Amino acid sequence: MNLYRSARAVAGASGDDMIDWESAADAAKAVTDPGSLDLEPGEREAYARDVRDAREGIREVSGAAFDVPDTIEVQNRHHWIDANIATFERVMGTLQHQLPDGAFPGVARTINTGTMTVLLAFLGRNVLGQYDPLLLAETPEDDHALYFVRPNILSAAESLEVDPERFRRWIAFHEVTHAAEFGAAPWLSDHLEARMEEGISTLSEGSFDRDAFRELDATMTVVEGYAELLMDHAFDGEYADLRRKLDARRQGRGPLQQLLRRLLGLGLKERQYQRGKQFFETVVERRDLETAGLVWEGPDALPTQDELDAPGLWLERVDP
Template sequence: MNLYRSARAVAGASGTDAIDWQSAADAAKAATDPGSLSLESGEREAYGRDVREAREAVRTVSGVDFDVPETVEIQNRHHWIDANVATFERVMSTLETHTGTFPGVARTVNTGTMTVLLAFLGRNVLGQYDPLLLADGPANDHALYFVRPNILNAAHKLEVDPDRFRRWIAFHEVTHAAEFGAAPWLSDHLERRMEDGIATLSEGSIDREAFRDLDAAMTVVEGYAELLMDLAFDDEYEDLRRKLDQRRQGRGPLQRLVRRLLGLGLKERQYERGKEFFEHIVAVRDLETASLVWTRPENLPTQDELDSPGQWIRRVDP
């Protein structure tokens, strides 16, 4: 980790775009310890086994016929940054023509902001099935990532068995693969709403409807994944969730500020709100009714319906 080299990369941001993405990636990696990829005997096979068994379990409980990427990538933190910078660049492309009155200053500030974002996420992401990876290529071009140093570090700090923790992460990411397998339209829908919101931000205004729609969709994505986890995971995991929550709350003030600025507290709220929505639907109907959210974009619940699941049921399955 070299903070001086990171600062130099940001200060040297150049080009004609609002963000120098190569400098942002270089600076983020310079500020981040990559972590070890020295796999223990049988560890690579264990990752693959967890994913295969998660796929079969989720297929069984959900009734959704989906597949997972043929290649499961075990990454260090620098690999994760490299794998995601192109996705960030594509989603934020609407900023490229809005550099303001002082484009050089704006470019440096924007590049620095993205450096902080990439570095923080690179140090904290455990596993990833990214829906935005699907939006710009064929369906079989998706990827499933596990950031091994972060998984081991989190398991150590939480004082839980690393193999059990890794398996839990695998199940969670595979539930996302099931969702996007059930709804081939979902990745494009999410990316369009995100681009709409970013476009208006770059013009100095806020498309509140786009962000409300995006929040509702992500609440459904996270809530349905939690529902499938409850049904598919072959072990109790409430202790893992509780310890993760305690770890987040116990972070220092600077880390809590960064999480707030990145909207990561919002994601935790999406988990809870989405899970409550689907638990109600399954309690009064069944999983088949809950799965109607994936039939078409119009079946996604509105913000009001997320708080009144009965209203959503009456609309989509009267």
């Protein structure tokens, strides 16, 4: 790691945008060990096999017609930062376009760039796998992508004292469940993008669109909860110990890491997992897995915030 090079990159932030994205990426990589991509013989094929097996298993239990992304990458940490800086820039660019010219003078730009550096560096050292629907992509050929951050997977497996191949396979199944959701619901990307743009637009005007953010939270709760449901039914092995150990690892982080997780909204994501999983478990208990899949019939079929806490209300509305 090179703290001096990172600080120099942040201090040299320039341009007209709220964040100097190139400087943020350079600074984040300067303080992040990229990790090794020296794959063992057959390891790349093992990643591909895990993804194929996950696709077939999830297709079978969900009945959803979907395919995995064309882009499947085994990355190091620097690759992940480079892949995601464009995503952050697209999302934040929505806010940038709502603001008057000159809204971000040099000092503010430097602070924003430093904040983005911390975010990218922290996530780059912790993300295991990622299904990226490439929201707000401008060109049709930008489809969706699936990333595996090999150094983080190996490091986490070692610290959790679990078999790295089984752990890698579990990560593959989880990320492919998200591909299944977006494949089963072609409208989902547009729905998420619209809610994001609505919320960001009002923030730029100095107000807060509570309804837009509540709807975005409800949708993401469904996305995370349905993924957990499919994992329970599709993964071809025992994984309760993996989840238990990973949850314990998250809870056992130091005060600074816990603070960063809260600031980055990772605690919210875990709440979405738990709340969404409980919703779908209740739906399947009262009906079946096929009924749970009705959430992807269209935006109107998504449960509201109230229905997430009372699945019976949702069932009465969509499958009386």
